[in-house]
Amino acid sequence: MNAYLADVAVLARKDLRLELRARSTVPAMLLFVVAALVVFHFALPSDSSELAANGMLWVAIVFTALLGLTRAFVAEREQRLIDGLLLAPCDRSAIWLAKTLSVLGFLVIAEVIALPAFALFFSGIDGATVAGVALADLGICAVGTVLAAMAVAGRARELLLPLLFLPLAIPIVVGGVGASVAGEPARYLGFLALYDAVFAIISWASFEYVVTE
């Protein structure tokens, strides 16, 4: 168990160090999420309610995550890094867990900027929204990492990931928007936690088959 966690830590550190040196993903995500919020401000009519703005926050989060996920396996595929990872004497699911954690880290950094920006541009956010965002992040990264690994295997690559990811993201958006706007957010948060648990297990179990050729 400890050896497994050590593998995960090493692999995640590799991704974070790559990002720290190349700075290819996180700045793009930050810029994208702020730009998206500005676009949404102009997309919403001036007399629309705060509830509509809450929906926009979720659209921004899902698409920002998509941007990060698109980049997640680029080095693995282009530099054939994946071959080295597969040869390494570690469980394949450790690769998934490490990649999920690093993508989660990038997404959380983007949201640390995005949530205050949203509060500034639109309306204040409450604790339920923050809890919803945190739970949704887990699900987005768990599912998204497997789908990103699938998408880079194909010819279409960047084109494919949104098509695979968005139908699976619909329940996340339902739960997240519910947590933001409903008076009783507990059941929506519970639903998000259920989604996270179910899809984390199936992603963890199936990742090996996705990367093995």
Place this chain on the structure above:
Amino acid sequence: MSTWLRNNQVPALAGLAAALLCAAIALIFFYAPVDEDGLNQKIFYFHVPIAFTAYACFGWGAWKGLLVLWKGRPGADLESYVAIHQGVIFGAMTLITGSLWAKFRWGVWWTWSERQLVLFLVLFLFYSAYFMLRYSLEPGPQRENLCAVYALFGVVLIPISLLAIRLAENYIHPVAFNKHGPQMATSQFATFMVALAAMVALAGALYRVELLGKRLDARLRELRELLA
């Protein structure tokens, strides 16, 4: 008799499907009573069996996908693909019949509060992406694995989406089944069961025919490559 059946499974299945379909249509229009909604309620006997059949196809495709991953069975990948293909066709028919029914029942072609329709829209999008995934990959063991994993994600997505849609919408979908059993007359239930059997048999027959064609194609390609 049994030898004949074994040698002619597909024609037998197709014949059974045709007979059941004729019986179902006869029962729907001459036996099942017209209830308070009027004649438009008859589409129930098509719409709901088609929807159940689509679920069965998706489930069957996921099961075959599981066999690909678990046992590495050759041929299971093709079976999974054909089952999901059938599922998408039946799913599209569910959307069309549901939309027609909604127009006659509620006067609109689409309503977001009809949770089965919304679910089928989500599933339709999800499984359409299955084809995009499949055709962006080179044929081979990796494609088999990826498609199988995606098919498994699908059967997990079905209950999760249903739960999500239930949470999201105040639904006006008529509840035909609940924990007290079917909420309809015995004659209606019998008709419904025949219609369901007919749809499942139809899907099974189409599945077998499609599979035969695909296998023939693959065999032909192999032979051509041997000749070339």
